[in-house]
Amino acid sequence: MHTDVFRSFDLSSSGRVLKRTAIQLAVVFVVVLGLTTAARAQAEAPLQAEQRGSIAYFLYGSSALIKRYDLLGQVFLPDIPLSASPTAFTVDDDGIYVSFGRRTARLDLAGSTETHLVNTNEEATSLEVSGDYVYVVFGESVVSTNKWSGGVIDQIDYWHSMTGTSIAPALGKIFSRSVGISPSDILQLRLGEDGTLGGQTDSSYHGDYPNASRTYVFPGEARVVDSAGIIYSTSDLSYNNSLAGAFDDLGFYGNLPIVLRGATIYSYSNTFLETGNYTGPVEYDRIFVEGDNVFAFYDLDISPSVEIVPIASLTPDTPGPEINPQGLAYIPDEILHDGAGTLYLLSNANLSIFQWSLESRSYQETITLTETATHMAYSEQTNTLYLSYASGKITQIPLSDSRIEVPFANSPAYPKGLATAGSYVFVVDDTGAWDSHFTYDPSGILISQVEWNYYSREYIWSEANRKMYFFRDDTSPNDLLWEDIDVDGYIGIQKDSPYHSSSGILHPIRVAPDGSIVILGSGRIYDAITLEQIDTLFNNISDAAWVGDELYTLTDGPAGTSLQQWGENYALVDAIDIVGLPLRLFQSDAGALVVTNVEGAPRFSYLDVNAARRDLDSDGILDMVDNCIRHSNSDQRDSNGDGFGNICDADLNQSGLVDAVDMLLFRAAFASDADDPDLDGDGIVGINDLLRAQRRQGKPPGPSGLVAP
Structure with a gap:
C-alpha cells in the first residue's frame, strides 16, 4: 500500500517532502530521491551507512559513489562519485576514509580530493577512525595509519x-x-x-x-x-x-537506544525496557536519529527514501477491547491461582488473561494483552503476574495496583521457562552451554545466571525448602532435579535423583506445602531433599494439591475427571466424578478447586472437604456440583445455562429475585413448550410450574452448588 502511494508521484532527482495522508501530516513525512532509468537498472543496496553530525552517508559498491542526506535540512545532498568500487568506509569531522579493495584513501568531506593513505595485503572490510589514526581491518589483520600523512604505523595478524x-x-x-x-x-x-x-x-x-x-x-x-x-x-x-x-539497525536518542526491526521502530528506557514503538507501512533498511526525529530509510537499493518519525510517535501498544469470557469457548494456555480464591487463565487466542473468583463464582474484569505470551507466572509475595514473550521481553502486571501490563526485564534469548521463587523471577533460555537459568529481583535487576543447565516444561517452586524443581526434558535420560535459590535470589547448588532414568519422569511436578515430598504425574512419590522414591500411587495423575494434610489428585474418570482423596500409606479414601477433562487442581480455603474442560470451555468446581459427600436432596448429585441443592433433579436440567437448574429457577428475567415481571412472563408462556418457564421439565408450561413460581416470589433462584450464594 505504501509503495503504491509513492510510485504514483513523479519526483525530481533532488527529492521533496510528501505527506502520507492528511491525518498524518503532523506526524510522519517522506522524502524520496528519484533515480534515472540507468541507475535503476544497476540498483544495489549500500555496503555501509554512517552518521556523522547531521549528515547520513551511504556507501555503494559497484556504483562507486556515496549518497548523503542532510538530517537537519531533510534533503538529499549531491552524490559523491568515487574513483573505484569501494569495500569499506568511515567518516569524521576531517574527511571521508574509503577503502578500494586493498588501498585506502582520505577524501575531503565534499569528496573533491583524494589522498592515498595505505595499501593492505587483502581487501579491507572495515575502517575505523580515532583522532589522527585510521584503522584498516582485513581478514585476521589490522593496519593503523596516520589519516594525514598515511603509511603503516603498525600491523598485527590476530587470531x-x-x-x-x-x-x-x-x-x-x-x-x-x-x-x-x-x-x-x-x-x-x-x-x-x-x-x-x-x-x-x-x-x-x-x-x-x-x-x-x-x-x-x-x-x-x-x-x-x-x-x-x-x-x-x-x-x-x-x-x-x-x-x-x-535487530536490523540501531541509533541513539541521547543515551537511549532506538532499535529497528523490519517495519517497526522501538524506543527503550535507560534500563533497556521498551517504552514505545511505531510500525510503518514498509520495512526499513537503516535508521538515524537527529534531534527529536528518527529518520527511517528504505528502498535504498531502488529509490532511496526516508520516513521522518517523531520520537513522540513511538508509543506503547494499546490492548484491544475487553473480552467477556462468560459463555466463551476457549481452552486456557495456562491457569494460575493466587492462593486466595482467584484464578488467572491465560488465553493467547483471545489476547487476554481471564480472572475467575471463587467467592463470587464468576468471571471478573478481563486483563487484555497486546501479543501472545510464551509463559505466565505469579508471585504471591508481590501479588504480580509475569509474562514472557518470544522476543525475550518479560512484563509484569501488578495486581494490587493498575493491573496494566508494563515492562519488567529482558531475557537474552527466547524464554523457555518462567516461574517465580518467592518475590524473585526465574527465567530459562538457551544462552550459555546447554541452557541458562536466571533470577531477577522484584525491580527487574538481574541477580544471577547459571549455565550448563536444563530445560523443563515446568519449574515448580517450594517456598518451604527454597528449591526449584524441574526435569531435563530435552536430555536423555530424563530425571528429576532441584536447585537452591537463597533468600537473596542467588541460584545455588543443584541435585538430581540417584536414578538417572526416564522411568516415572512424567509431568506434572507437585511439591507438598511443607516441602517434604514431591509427587509426579506417574504417581511416584519422592523425598523432596534426597529425591529418592519413597512410595507411589496406583495410577497416573494429571494434577495434585494438598488440602490441609490430605493429598488430592485428578485423574481420568467415568465422567471425564475423577477427584481422588488419599489417606494413610496412600490408600485411596474416596473418588468423586466431575464432568469434563482435567485441567488443573488447586487448594483454596478449606477445599479443592477443580478446573475441567467441558465441551471446549473451562468449568470450575469447588469441593468443600467438610461436606464432600453431602447430598441434601438425595438425587444422587453431590451438593458441591448440584445445580439445585434442595430440589431433587437428577437430570440437572438448566435450559438457560445460568448454573441454576430449572426446577429451582423461576427467575426468568435474571434479576436475582423472582418478581412480578417473572410472573407476567410465566402467564405469557402458559400452555406453551417454552424451555425456561417449564420448571418441572414435562414439556409444557403448566399449572405446576406456575404454582412453583408463585411460591418462590421474592426469593432468589437456587441454591446451587455451582453458583455462590
Missing part, C-alpha cells in the same frame, strides 16, 4: 577475523564480532595513543549468546551492543543486559 566493527575513542578500543570461527563471540581490540595496536580478546562466554554481525558503542562508551540485542560492558565484555531480540 580472530573481525566483522561489524565499532570504536570507543575515549577507551581506545575497537569492538567487533568474530567471523569464520564457531562459535562466534564479541571481541575487543586495544589501541595505543600513538596509533599502535594492542591485544585482541574475546568475552568469557565464547559464543554462549546468540550470533551477531554488527556492534554499536553507546554514547559515553560504557556499553556496547551487538545486533543480537545483547549488551556488554566495554570494560571487560561481561553481560550487561538485553534489548529483547535481534
